[in-house]
Amino acid sequence: xVEGGRALEVLAAVRDRHPIVMHGVSLSIGxxxxxxxxxxxxxxxxxxxxxxxxxxxxxxxxxxxGHNLHDLLPLPYTEEVVRHVSxxxxxxxxxxxxxxxxxxxxxYMSFRDSTLSEWEFLRAVAEEADCGILLDIxxxxxxxxxxxxxxxxxxxxxxxERVVQYHLAGHSDHGTHLLDTHDHPIxxxxxxxxEHAVRRFGAVxxxxxxxxxxPEFRVLAEAAERAxxxxxxxxxxxxxxxxxxxxxxxxxxxSAHHRA
Amino acid sequence: MNLPLKHIQSLLHRLITxxxxxxxxxxxxxxxxxxxxxxxxxxxxxxSPEERVGIYANMYFYRLLEILQExxxxxxxxxxxxxxxxxxxxxxxxxxxxxxxxxxxxxYLSDFxxxxxxxxEYPFVADLAALxxxxxxxxxxxxxPALDAAAMSAIPAERWASLKMRTVPAAAILRAEWxxxxxxxxxxxxxxxxxxxxxxxxxxxxxxxSLVSYRELxxxxxxxxxxxxxxxxxxxxxxxxxxDVPEERAPQEINRRLAxxxxxxxxxxxxxxxxx
Numbered sequence: 274x275v276e277g278g279r280a281l282e283v284l285a286a287v288r289d290r291h292p293i294v295m296h297g298v299s300l301s302i303g304x305x306x307x308x309x310x311x312x313x314x315x316x317x318x319x320x321x322x323x324x325x326x327x328x329x330x331x332x333x334x335x336x337x338x339g340h341n342l343h344d345l346l347p348l349p350y351t352e353e354v355v356r357h358v359s360x361x362x363x364x365x366x367x368x369x370x371x372x373x374x375x376x377x378x379x380x381y382m383s384f385r386d387s388t389l390s391e392w393e394f395l396r397a398v399a400e401e402a403d404c405g406i407l408l409d410i411x412x413x414x415x416x417x418x419x420x421x422x423x424x425x426x427x428x429x430x431x432x433x434e435r436v437v438q439y440h441l442a443g444h445s446d447h448g449t450h451l452l453d454t455h456d457h458p459i460x461x462x463x464x465x466x467x468e469h470a471v472r473r474f475g476a477v478x479x480x481x482x483x484x485x486x487x488p489e490f491r492v493l494a495e496a497a498e499r500a501x502x503x504x505x506x507x508x509x510x511x512x513x514x515x516x517x518x519x520x521x522x523x524x525x526x527x528s529a530h531h532r533a
Numbered sequence: 534m535n536l537p538l539k540h541i542q543s544l545l546h547r548l549i550t551x552x553x554x555x556x557x558x559x560x561x562x563x564x565x566x567x568x569x570x571x572x573x574x575x576x577x578x579x580x581s582p583e584e585r586v587g588i589y590a591n592m593y594f595y596r597l598l599e600i601l602q603e604x605x606x607x608x609x610x611x612x613x614x615x616x617x618x619x620x621x622x623x624x625x626x627x628x629x630x631x632x633x634x635x636x637x638x639x640x641y642l643s644d645f646x647x648x649x650x651x652x653x654e655y656p657f658v659a660d661l662a663a664l665x666x667x668x669x670x671x672x673x674x675x676x677x678p679a680l681d682a683a684a685m686s687a688i689p690a691e692r693w694a695s696l697k698m699r700t701v702p703a704a705a706i707l708r709a710e711w712x713x714x715x716x717x718x719x720x721x722x723x724x725x726x727x728x729x730x731x732x733x734x735x736x737x738x739x740x741x742x743s744l745v746s747y748r749e750l751x752x753x754x755x756x757x758x759x760x761x762x763x764x765x766x767x768x769x770x771x772x773x774x775x776x777d778v779p780e781e782r783a784p785q786e787i788n789r790r791l792a793x794x795x796x797x798x799x800x801x802x803x804x805x806x807x808x809x
Binding site: 274276279280334342346348354383386421450 | 535542543549571577580585631634638677703
């Protein structure tokens with residue numbers, strides 16, 4: 274967030290033509306530091322100015338002790354942490370005067386203390402905080418490989434009415450682990466998972482994240498078209514569950530925003 | 534085990550930011566549970582707990598290094614890869630990021646360089662980093678309506694002397710001891726840079742139509758702009774602009790400066806106070 278200049282100018286120009294959503298990486302909702310009130314005030318001001326369809330951030334922590342690691346670090350999946358995070362999400366939602374979405378992150382470590390699976394944790398937090406879910410399909414795939422769980426089982430456990438947006442992205446394969454790098458084409462296995470998700474959750478908004486090694490626009494457009502074909506095909510089959518979720522979160526999931 | 538979340542996060546923070554890597558961080562760690570890192574983080578046949586934390590440690594450093602290399606291209610070019618890498622290692626220990634946006638990560642790099650041993654070999658490098666940082670600050674500074682020629686012409690001449698103008702928020706005046714603008718320009722234009730000459734000077738950095746520019750100021754212009762920033766009337770500013778030129782050339786000099794400032798988009802009018 275900046276005070277002025279080109280970034281805001283471009284955002285205003287885009288907003289004049291299109292609906293937008295706001296996606297953050299710095300909420301640090303799982304941190305044990307106090308919520309950053311200045312950041313939240315600035316975020317609220319930005320949201321009042323640009324009226325995004327929804328605001329999302331990650332289910333993680335990004336720093337502690339007043340220091341920011343600028344990374345999305347996983348949490349121990351316990352009931353105690355569910356209570357900690359969901360209470361903070363509720364406070365954030367009060368300050369922002371709206372429901373937010375929380376996104377599952379890619380992770381490279383897990384905690385001995387965890388007593389819940391990641392999907393149980395995500396579900397519990399979303400329900401206790403009464404917030405939406407931004408389901409990052411690539412992150413599920415990456416974490417499923419890194420921690421040896423079933424990506425499909427994960428998706429099948431997420432409450433349908435909470436899912437408001439998908440993220441798709443590419444990742445890099447380091448042999449021993451996958452890294453969520455947003456710098457490769459989306460892998461076929463991730464596309465299959467996406468199809469599985471769309472069958473379950475319906476054709477909610479999809480965003481393709483590609484922010485390094487950015488290809489020609491044609492390549493990105495083809496990926497967006499592939500996503501569109503998947504959900505158009507499934508919607509045609511009559512599997513549009515999304516109407517019910519739009520009713521659950523009318524302010525955060527306009528039905529007119531279903532596009533990749 | 535059930536360690537408090539704060540304890541886990543503080544431990545991971547120390548290990549991820551340990552300057553010589555997770556292994557050395559572990560070696561000096563005093564609040565590790567008796568079972569070691571293995572009792573906090575799961576390992577498996579592919580990666581040990583230490584290696585898993587190491588993934589985050591590498592990402593922490595290299596993400597910030599990459600960002601700072603982009604923010605300080607000329608400083609990085611002058612120091613070359615290894616010295617810049619080592620500089621950032623030390624910088625992140627002294628000034629770890631505290632703000633939500635990475636745009637602020639390099640805010641104190643020029644301060645850090647002022648007392649750094651690299652200054653013996655590259656005495657101008659702190660000024661160079663300050664100039665590069667100023668271009669970022671100006672790029673994202675608050676917007677303000679720039680005074681244009683038509684608006685200035687519409688103001689009756691008898692009001693000019695008492696007129697209060699300011700420089701826009703996206704205009705900064707930097708004090709330097711080296712002519713580092715030449716170095717930055719050379720790097721931006723992909724030319725070979727040369728060691729700058731030493732000269733106490735001020736540099737104007739400003740944004741106009743989304744583009745950031747910079748140029749050295751002579752003393753008269755620098756003093757005049759600094760007076761504007763402090764709230765002086767245009768009449769007082771004119772006195773400074775006329776200071777170093779023969780009296781008969783003063784009006785011409787004032788017009789020239791004013792036209793340049795308006796063209797650069799660095800002036801904004803201070804609205805008159807409402808009368809009660």
